[in-house]
Amino acid sequence: MAGKDASGRTPRFGTKQYTPLTFPALASVWLLTLTLLAAQAIEPSWVRAQRTQPAARPAAAANAASPQPVAESQKSAVMAVVNGEQITRQGLADECVRRYAHDVLDSMISKQILLQACQSHGVTVTDKDIEDEIYKVATKFSLSVDRWLSLLETERNVDAQQYRQDIIWPTLALRRLASRQTVPTQEELRQAFEAEYGPKVKARLIVVSSRQKADWVLQAAQANPESFAQLAKEHSEDRATASAYGVIPPIRKHVGDPKLEQIAFSLQENQLSPVIPVGNQYLILKCERQIPETYISSEHLPQIEAQLKERLSEHKTRLESAELFQRLQAQSKVVNVIKDPKQQPQYPGAAAVVNGQAITMQQLSAECVSRHGKDVLEGEINRLLLIQELRRAGRTVNEQDINAEVARAAEAYNFLKKDGSPDVEAWLKNVTENDDTTVEMYVRDAVWPSVALKKLVGGQVEVTAEDLQKGFESNFGERVEVLAIVLGNQRQAQTVWDMARNNSTDQFFGELANQYSVEPSSRSNFGQVPPLRKHSGQPLLEKEAFRLKPGELSGIIAMGDKYIILRCLGRTQPVVKEFHAVKDELYRDILEKKLRLAMAKEFDRLKESSQIDNFLAGTSQGGRLAGAKTASPASFNQPVAPAAAPARR
16 A cells, blocks of 8 residues: 555555655656755766767767666566466556656656767766766765665665666766866865864754744843743744754854854853844844864864865865756757647657657656666556455445545545535645645555455454444543653663662653653653553553653663653543544544554455566565456556555544
């Protein structure tokens, strides 16, 4: 399912993840703009490798703009076999194009523009150039090339070939196309040195969006400067600093707003700044300490200057590269046939035409498969498993089922009309706009699989009276307010527990949490954590918490590889006391959660019992053939997809 089910596992049908608040599109790395290069450790990409040698002929360079030859497994007419049923290459290509045509074509257009510029200026980038650059980048992070490439694949989902072709090559090509020198000036070097090694200001910060509120907070802080940290926590609208009582990294010169820096460096210890307008916000600083500049010996100064010079040169090169590519784009004549179907009769078989050179639909299809084939094929395999099981069980998914699931998702995420009914139109608008998708793809990749799995497991799920009672206690019962310290080893936990027992106050416990807790939230909030409730899935922690009285200290609670100490502050008062007032809502919520668990279990069963040969990934899974029949070609493209949304909590 595209949305995570109640078990926390995420079977893949489509390649998008539909979540309740945000819907980030899973775009290729090349979509990151070059203008962000100066702030990125990994440069984005939007062009493919130029596989030419220094003396390559123009024809060879032109071929580099086309998709590289695909592996034999990709050329095969059959990409996967699922319980005897085939998923063809054409079927996979159609699904890849359906999802990614616009994004991939934009990338190919950009690639073509850059390659044509290289041809006209005689610029080439060899394989050795690319490998040397990868070695240089890996060395900067003190990693071997293999480790660096592996890290990119696991952390950024960028494989080695894509990294070479779509990131390193365009970076090198643009560097060589750039005409201006990028040697930093002495003034730039001086400012960079001062920013890195010069004086700093240790301070706390309050950020608000109203001048009136800023004036009030400043008056309160001036009346009691010691309350600045608490005022930051309660009133600052910047969540990151509010949770840390206003603490910010030391302020340096030449890295931020000049006015803010000037005021910060003019403050004395414990002095408050005036209200500082920055953009549409208002800031108040409290200086805690002026940190003197870092002493650098004459022995190390040349090495540091060389490092700063290299860093500044790279930064200027990146900015110039961004400007250069923007000029190339502005000078190019591009006809995007996919975006403008009226152009199809004039350019038959073309997806786009760049300065008179066509990018064909065949090339686009091959590139979509090359970039996204593995992920999409996994989804198509999962989809076919459900089609087979529905067919075996004699069940179908109809339009009424789809509409009901979409309405349930809208209600689950509180997209409601004034009369309380689901606002399906608003929900679909939210999904499509935030996730850059279409209703068709949302239904295919999020709704259909959810309905299909519910059809397969619906009769197996029952909500008992015990389920309802536990749900009521968990959602509406009293909770324990606690301070918590999370430790990484038992010896340290014992030491901290002894200190907490010997000084039994909430304030001291909070200070211990701030000093020793390895969990960021409890550390930055001086031990404060959300109240603990019953039946939350942590029975040991719940049992210990609910036996405590206000002011009592828990024992050391071992939770996996962590050790937790609690200090009880008291109990919350239930807002809802009548079970029958929320019984229906609880029933729907629990039924949906139990359905999700059953759906995940059923999907796992289908996967484990199936014979799946994935020729694109080069994997084979043996299973027992459950009387599979040959699917009709149409069944490969039925509207299918993962769960629309988890139940409202």
